[in-house]
Amino acid sequence: MRTIFWDGCVKLIDQTLLPDKFEIIECRRVEELADAIKRLAVRGAPALEAAGGYGVALAAHERDFSSVDELKEHVKRAAEFLASTRPTAVNLFYGIERVLKAAMDGNSVEEVRQLALSEAEKIADEDVERNKQMGKHGAKLLEDGFTVLTYCNTGRLATVDWGTALGVIRSAVEEGKKIKVIACETRPLNQGSRLTAWELMKDGIEVTLITDSMAGIVMQKGMVDCVIVGADRIVRDAVFNKIGTYTVAVLAKEHGIPFYVAAPATTFDWGREAKDVVIEERSREELIYCNIKCKQSLIAPSDVKVYNPAFDATPLKYVTALITEKGVIYPPYEENVPKILGF
Numbered sequence: 001m002r003t004i005f006w007d008g009c010v011k012l013i014d015q016t017l018l019p020d021k022f023e024i025i026e027c028r029r030v031e032e033l034a035d036a037i038k039r040l041a042v043r044g045a046p047a048l049e050a051a052g053g054y055g056v057a058l059a060a061h062e063r064d065f066s067s068v069d070e071l072k073e074h075v076k077r078a079a080e081f082l083a084s085t086r087p088t089a090v091n092l093f094y095g096i097e098r099v100l101k102a103a104m105d106g107n108s109v110e111e112v113r114q115l116a117l118s119e120a121e122k123i124a125d126e127d128v129e130r131n132k133q134m135g136k137h138g139a140k141l142l143e144d145g146f147t148v149l150t151y152c153n154t155g156r157l158a159t160v161d162w163g164t165a166l167g168v169i170r171s172a173v174e175e176g177k178k179i180k181v182i183a184c185e186t187r188p189l190n191q192g193s194r195l196t197a198w199e200l201m202k203d204g205i206e207v208t209l210i211t212d213s214m215a216g217i218v219m220q221k222g223m224v225d226c227v228i229v230g231a232d233r234i235v236r237d238a239v240f241n242k243i244g245t246y247t248v249a250v251l252a253k254e255h256g257i258p259f260y261v262a263a264p265a266t267t268f269d270w271g272r273e274a275k276d277v278v279i280e281e282r283s284r285e286e287l288i289y290c291n292i293k294c295k296q297s298l299i300a301p302s303d304v305k306v307y308n309p310a311f312d313a314t315p316l317k318y319v320t321a322l323i324t325e326k327g328v329i330y331p332p333y334e335e336n337v338p339k340i341l342g343f
């Protein structure tokens with residue numbers, strides 16, 4: 001089953017309930033999908049790209065319209081609303097803009113609806129295919145018997161299907177290589193423990209869960225052959241990814257361990273630099289409660305000051321190679337990224 005798909009409305013796996021409950025959310029209105037994005041029921045840059053696209057298509061279908069002009073105005077407003085949900089993953093805006101552009105070519109209500117949904121479906125289908133391509137290219141970097149350290153969740157649940165960094169691991173395993181994974185839990189929302197461990201165990205891929213603070217000792221003990229992470233936005237001088245990625249990258253450099261980033265071309269925002277990117281800051285409740293879902297078990301004084309950035313920026317000097325659907329890109333990035341990705 002895909003992470004997000006169209007079935008008369010937008011349907012998606014509610015990732016906030018995993019690993020203990022597997023439920024599908026049905027979004028019949030854009031507001032419902034926007035809420036799902038904001039509370040990370042659907043999350044992960046490529047999954048957000050599809051969510052953005054499906055969200056624009058949903059806007060065109062969510063009610064009746066007296067004219068194609070009224071419909072187009074409604075869709076434009078919905079696109080702006082969807083773009084306001086999360087600021088850092090550039091894929092979200094790519095998906096929204098791509099479907100909005102397609103929809104504007106329609107000359108009737110029915111045509112706008114058809115064009116929007118068709119483009120949103122193309123985005124979803126393309127994501128699965130490019131993840132498989134990325135997996136093939138990246139699998140060449142993993143030797144039989146490797147142990148790979150991962151951060152956050154970059155698997156099926158972070159994409160429409162297959163995954164980016166976890167997709168590379170899946171592809172290597174599919175080729176017959178024995179790959180073990182050390183998954184960082186990834187505080188505060190535990191995408192690593194709740195989602196990555198769940199995905200890998202379902203696939204029968206050996207995974208060991210560690211706290212984020214253990215990343216150093218496993219590298220120091222020689223337990224890690226390489227690190228593979230995903231990305232939310234790659235700019236000319238840095239990779240934006242889940243908070244804590246920068247720490248892992250510096251540790252990997254210190255221990256001479258390859259640090260790879262797997263991301264599709266739509267995660268690249270090559271015209272910008274790190275200083276131009278907004279890092280999402282999330283609620284204090286994510287840090288002061290053990291379980292954000294039911295706001296139980298305080299693990300900090302309820303009125304303590306909190307800083308909760310959802311992402312950090314890893315300078316490209318810490319990145320051994322960028323794994324994309326077009327191939328593996330090595331430094332010098334300023335020369336090779338535009339050449340291979342055609343920017």
Ligand SMILES: CSC[C@H]1O[C@H](OP(=O)(O)O)[C@H](O)[C@@H]1O
Pocket residue numbers: 040043044045046151152153154155158159164165191229230231232240241242243310
């Ligand atoms: C395959 S991209 C996944 C990327 O997205 C995650 O962020 P979030 O869970 O907040 O959407 C994280 O940065 C992952 O690396």
